[in-house]
Amino acid sequence: MNHLLARRSVLRIGVGIAASMTLPGRVFSAGSAQVTATKLNDRLLLISGLGGNLVALRGDEGLLLVDSGAPGATDQLLAELAKFARNAKVHTVLNTHWHAEQTGGNDVFGAAGVKMIAHAKAAQRMAVDQYVPWEDRYIKARNKAAVPREVFYNGSRQLQFGKEHIEYGYLQQPHTDGDIYVYLRESNVLLAGDAVSPRLDPELAWFEGGWLGGRVDSQAKLLAIGNEQTRIIASTGGVISRAEVKTERDAMATAFDRVSEAIRKGFTTEDMQKGRLLDGLPRTWANPDKFLYAAHKGMWAHYNKLSHSIV
Numbered sequence: 001m002n003h004l005l006a007r008r009s010v011l012r013i014g015v016g017i018a019a020s021m022t023l024p025g026r027v028f029s030a031g032s033a034q035v036t037a038t039k040l041n042d043r044l045l046l047i048s049g050l051g052g053n054l055v056a057l058r059g060d061e062g063l064l065l066v067d068s069g070a071p072g073a074t075d076q077l078l079a080e081l082a083k084f085a086r087n088a089k090v091h092t093v094l095n096t097h098w099h100a101e102q103t104g105g106n107d108v109f110g111a112a113g114v115k116m117i118a119h120a121k122a123a124q125r126m127a128v129d130q131y132v133p134w135e136d137r138y139i140k141a142r143n144k145a146a147v148p149r150e151v152f153y154n155g156s157r158q159l160q161f162g163k164e165h166i167e168y169g170y171l172q173q174p175h176t177d178g179d180i181y182v183y184l185r186e187s188n189v190l191l192a193g194d195a196v197s198p199r200l201d202p203e204l205a206w207f208e209g210g211w212l213g214g215r216v217d218s219q220a221k222l223l224a225i226g227n228e229q230t231r232i233i234a235s236t237g238g239v240i241s242r243a244e245v246k247t248e249r250d251a252m253a254t255a256f257d258r259v260s261e262a263i264r265k266g267f268t269t270e271d272m273q274k275g276r277l278l279d280g281l282p283r284t285w286a287n288p289d290k291f292l293y294a295a296h297k298g299m300w301a302h303y304n305k306l307s308h309s310i311v
């Protein structure tokens with residue numbers, strides 16, 4: 001019975017925090033962004049400031065993009081690409097997940113017949129209206145041309161592009177239910193989307209399937225790719241190291257243990273917030289209460305996996 005009472009109070013106190021949650025589909029405003037383009041090697045460019053971080057890989061075929069920037073930023077993106085590879089056309093786009101900051105350029109590239117690859121759940125979320133429960137509204141479905149058609153569910157896939165061997169694969173719901181990694185083997189660069197966020201607070205989009213246990217598993221998977229020299233690029237921040245991913249993974253694993261134990265004891269989200277459940281972890285949060293709210297919500301959605309060992 002205590003559990004039921006606890007759940008009811010979670011729902012009641014959750015509303016204020018939910019209203020301040022960061023939403024998918026933040027609007028990009030041209031001119032407000034500081035755009036930076038950083039060459040990672042002679043054929044690989046990191047572009048920041050046009051939505052989420054994205055990279056452009058130059059090959060004989062043209063350009064391959066991992067993520068396509070925010071809506072409204074595509075003209076600026078094309079200008080940056082023209083500086084990097086004059087006359088080169090975008091040939092392939094991989095999307096790390098469905099959020100607008102990662103897929104805003106898809107409309108233009110899809111309409112031009114560019115091959116676009118994503119997780120099946122990401123494509124599904126783009127193809128139909130998405131409910132936003134804390135605002136009781138829907139995010140409109142994307143144009144048909146913007147929705148990637150080459151999709152997959154589990155495991156990994158290989159792709160050769162110019163001199164680069166590319167592996168991309170499923171992550172276990174670290175942020176949404178359609179997150180993938182992309183590993184560029186020769187460049188030894190790993191794109192992680194929003195599955196890693198050592199500088200900004202990690203975002204668990206619980207209503208879209210993202211959850212804490214999945215974040216722990218996904219980060220373990222990312223750490224098994226490449227080597228100590230691998231450069232990792234998430235949607236936010238600059239190039240990050242494996243050590244930073246490991247620090248976040250350790251913090252997430254401890255947070256998972258603490259939140260799942262608190263749930264087993266019948267504590268509410270408010271109890272966890274008042275108990276400062278994230279204190280003492282090897283990272284800090286700008287808004288620990290928001291993270292705890294999302295972590296707790298995500299746990300309820302994955303209640304069948306709340307054993308001590310994750311998965």
Ligand SMILES: [Zn+2]
Pocket residue numbers: 097099175194
């Ligand atoms: Zn995202």
